[in-house]
Amino acid sequence: MDGGGNGSSTTTTATTSKGKGKATHVFKLTEDIHASEFSFLTDGETPAHEFEATLEPASYTEEKFALYNSYQKEIHHEAKDKLPSGFKRFLVQNSLVPQAIDYPSERPDNLPAKYGAYHQLYRLHGKLIAMGVIDILPSCVSSVYFMYEKEWEKFSLGKLSALREAALAREMHEAGVLDMKYLYMGFYIHSCPKMRYKGDYSPSYLVDPEDYTWAPLDKCRPLLNKYHYACFTHPERSLETPATSPDPTPELPLAVLQNAQHVVRIQRGQVVVAPIIDSAEWQRQQARETLLITLDGFGEKLSQEIIFDLSEL
Structure with missing residues (x-):
């Protein structure tokens, strides 16, 4: 989130009501x-x-x-x-x-x-x-x-x-x-007026996009006002303008891919899982690239703790 x-x-x-006799x-x-x-x-x-x-x-x-x-x-x-x-x-x-x-x-x-x-x-x-x-x-x-x-x-x-x-x-x-x-x-988009109402509730926190720790919203706002991409724990990594070219699709060790699980089916209240690399989605290049970027973003430890639902890929 x-x-x-x-x-x-x-x-x-x-909240106080003004005027005589009002509690x-x-x-x-x-x-x-x-x-x-x-x-x-x-x-x-x-x-x-x-x-x-x-x-x-x-x-x-x-x-x-x-x-x-x-x-x-x-x-x-x-x-x-x-x-x-x-x-x-x-x-x-x-x-x-x-x-x-x-x-x-x-x-x-x-x-x-x-x-x-x-x-x-x-x-x-x-x-x-x-x-x-x-x-x-x-x-x-x-x-x-x-x-x-x-x-x-x-x-x-x-x-x-x-x-x-x-x-x-x-x-x-x-x-x-x-x-x-x-x-x-859910998502907080600082530049979207319809999303910014979420910041009206306090205390509120945003998750850092790189190390997934939580930062107080008041600390994040100055960075979000200044940067196109803001990193809260490492402000020096923030970007004032969009990246000029996309990052290359990451390559991940086989052990990471074998330990990343996806939902095969839910049977009698039990979730049946299998390695992502054994899924039909993995055979499609666009879906595979999306999965590699996602797994790389989550990091090795978190990727092994999540069970992925690939039904929308």
């Missing part, structure tokens, strides 16, 4: 993020609107697919309808094998029972108006995709979903899943 926010460290923020409100992430949700209302509260957010394992439904098509047309201005198979491949199918989450005491009803791929559904008066696609992993909640109905665009539902995903990581941590500490927000 290029950009990540620390979910469990999202601290309370105090000071201290923002508490998990409490305030649920304040508008129907299932969290206390007895006697009557909401003006029935808003609900629910979490469920990733799946295909006609309702979700209709939202996806609407989002692609109204927000991304794509003229043709998408196919259900594309939705399933993009937002449902994955290589994650569900695994039970070990809560030390009884699991709260709103928290997931297993690690895996999920859909966070946002409904108003029962109608699906937005959906977040997330992976819940042993140490983080990872944002994959978010879509919404254009009618509600002015309410910045994407920012709401980021706060709710951070709250989810915190709630799981507070429920005893102590390794759950982070929210990964």
